[in-house]
Amino acid sequence: EQLASRVLAVAALRDVLAAFGTEGQASPAELEAAVRRDIETLATRQCRDGGFGWWQRNEESWPYISVHVGNALARAQAKGFDVPERVSQPLLQYLRTIGDRFSRDYPADARAVIEAYAISVRAALGDPDPGSARQLVDGGVLSVEGLAWILPVLAAASESRVQTAEVRRQLANR
Secondary structure (H helix, E strand, O other): OHHHHHHHHHHHHHHHHHHOOOOOOOOHHHHHHHHHHHHHHHHHOEOOOOOEOOOOOOOOOOHHHHHHHHHHHHHHHHOOOOOOHHHHHHHHHHHHOHHHOOOOOOOHHHHHHHHHHHHHHHHHOOOOOHHHHHHHHHHOOOOHHHHHHHHHHHHOOHHHHHHHHHHHHHHHHO
């Protein structure tokens, strides 16, 4: 989680950090090297099922951590960093089956928001699934955060006009 968070932060702020660096800040080249190292370290920690645990490869995969790592890798890839297919393809398979990855003690609202996050990350990794997004909206248990994660996926799919309008209505009402 910590490595993914650092990758996410540097990728999100890459252009800003390069343009407006502050005294004592690592150089753009050092930041880029750190992100490449972190991506490789994450690759060594990927579990056999394609997901990610907290600290090492042989741990149990956790749905939220796996989606968070996927988000970091998608953001890094969008900023021009190389994300190896040996990491992204098994992760995508894990994210496609995220609904099967929860233990029984996950509350329905937590499951729904993590599923929405996974749908958003899949779209960012080039695997959009508006059908799953529509099912979540139709299920009616999404928080504002969950609605925000899936709105771009729905809005990009012409067959999701009804659900897109419903999500916008729900967000406006909240």
